[in-house]
Amino acid sequence: AQDMKDEDKLFRHDGVLYPTIMSPLENLKAMEHLEARHDDVMLAAYPKCGFNWMVAVVRKVMAASTGHEGMKGPPLIEFFDPKAQQLLSEVPSPRFLGTHMHPDNMPSSFAAKKTKMLVVIRNPKDTAVSFYHFSVKNPVLPTPESWDTFYAEYMSGDVCWGSYFDHALAWEKRIDDPNIMIVTYEEMKEDLSKGVQQISQFFGFPLSKEQIQTIAEDSTFSSMKENSKDSHGKLAGVFFRKGEVGDWKNHFSEAQSRMMDAEFEKRLAGTKLGAKLKY
Ligand code: A3P
Numbered sequence: 314a315q316d317m318k319d320e321d322k323l324f325r326h327d328g329v330l331y332p333t334i335m336s337p338l339e340n341l342k343a344m345e346h347l348e349a350r351h352d353d354v355m356l357a358a359y360p361k362c363g364f365n366w367m368v369a370v371v372r373k374v375m376a377a378s379t380g381h382e383g384m385k386g387p388p389l390i391e392f393f394d395p396k397a398q399q400l401l402s403e404v405p406s407p408r409f410l411g412t413h414m415h416p417d418n419m420p421s422s423f424a425a426k427k428t429k430m431l432v433v434i435r436n437p438k439d440t441a442v443s444f445y446h447f448s449v450k451n452p453v454l455p456t457p458e459s460w461d462t463f464y465a466e467y468m469s470g471d472v473c474w475g476s477y478f479d480h481a482l483a484w485e486k487r488i489d490d491p492n493i494m495i496v497t498y499e500e501m502k503e504d505l506s507k508g509v510q511q512i513s514q515f516f517g518f519p520l521s522k523e524q525i526q527t528i529a530e531d532s533t534f535s536s537m538k539e540n541s542k543d544s545h546g547k548l549a550g551v552f553f554r555k556g557e558v559g560d561w562k563n564h565f566s567e568a569q570s571r572m573m574d575a576e577f578e579k580r581l582a583g584t585k586l587g588a589k590l591k592y
Contacts, residue, residue: 319455327418329475334453336391343395348402349422354516355430356388356411357419359480360473361443362435363498365552368411369537369544370509371431371516373528375409378518383409390420413474416483427492429516432484435498436592437477438561438573441467443554445564448472450551464569468576478580485586497589499558505529558592 323330326341349355356371358364368388376382384404388411393401401408412419423430435443445463448454454473457463463472470476487493494515501508506529513520520528530536534556541549565573581587 322453322455323473329415329418330471330473331391332453332473336389339395340391340393340398343398344390344393344420347390347398347420347422349420349426349428350406350408351426351428352406353423353426353428354407354409355423355428356409356433357416357430358411358413358433359435359440359477360413361440361447363433363501364411364413365545366498366501366532366534366537367431367433367496367512370512370528370532371409373531374509374513374516374518374520375407377520377524377528378513379407387411389413415475415480416487430493431512431515432493432495433498433501434481434484434495434586434590436558436561436590437481437577438565438570438592439498439558440477441573442561442564444472446554447551451548460564461569464565468572478576481586481590482580482584485581485584488585495586495589499592500589502558505532561592 317334322333324333324338325331326338331337331341354371354375356364356367358367372383388409390398390401390410390412391414401410441464444467445457445460448457448463457466466472467477470479474480484493484495488495494511496508496511506525509525509528509532510520513525534553537544538549538553538556541553545552561570577587577590581590
């Protein structure tokens with residue numbers, strides 16, 4: 314990745330940018346044929362909304378309840394090459410899978426099989442700040458010229474996996490679907506035990522109060538950061554930055570904040586998801 318020119322690090326597919334190294338076009342094409350199962354455990358999130366956090370929580374919930382560790386590594390289906398995607402058909406149930414894809418661009422078999430899906434979403438301002446720092450530090454992504462240029466790209470949806478607002482609106486449409494549970498980064502920060510309990514109940518992995526408590530304690534930002542050398546290797550510092558609500562205040566100008574508030578008003582005001590995304 315170090316030798317790759319910045320302009321080659323992203324490519325556009327159906328109008329949306331993707332990272333060339335992590336999810337090349339051949340992966341996206343192969344993924345269209347992925348055969349979802351009814352009992353897959355699926356996690357979906359726009360980038361930087363707390364995906365890795367929820368990966369850790371779901372893995373611990375599944376391990377505590379079933380006694381199996383499951384597959385290692387990032388579960389993002391668009392990161393699996395065509396061969397690895399084929400091998401997925403041999404993985405025993407329940408498989409734990411994840412994606413950053415917009416719900417309209419996910420393999421259609423997930424909807425057909427009514428696979429349960431946990432969605433984690435975060436307020437758009439902190440997501441933008443997290444995405445900016447991630448882009449600066451991650452060698453597979455182009456380095457933004459500045460916070461201001463990144464902000465402009467984020468607002469126009471010219472970042473990997475597309476526009477935050479397009480994703481949020483697509484989830485808003487599905488918010489009452491019984492197979493979908495939407496949680497926010499902010500509510501997880503507020504009460505992680507409650508979040509763990511809701512997740513275990515949603516996916517049908519019953520846990521004792523003690524198990525829930527232990528998982529919540531092991532999944533705080535500080536414990537995950539401490540263990541991140543093992544879980545994320547060299548990328549530990551890239552994925553575990555600050556882990557707080559409201560860091561946008563240290564980055565946004567008045568004008569940037571007003572512009573995003575206006576976009577939020579225009580697109581999400583009065584919606585159920587909009588009400589959950591207070592910031
Ligand atoms: P910050 O950059 O604001 O610190 P993703 O996993 O979707 O890429 O999201 C990354 C964001 O989640 C980063 O936000 C990261 O620090 C934060 N994060 C990771 N683990 C966390 C945890 N256990 N608790 C709270 N936030 C966490």
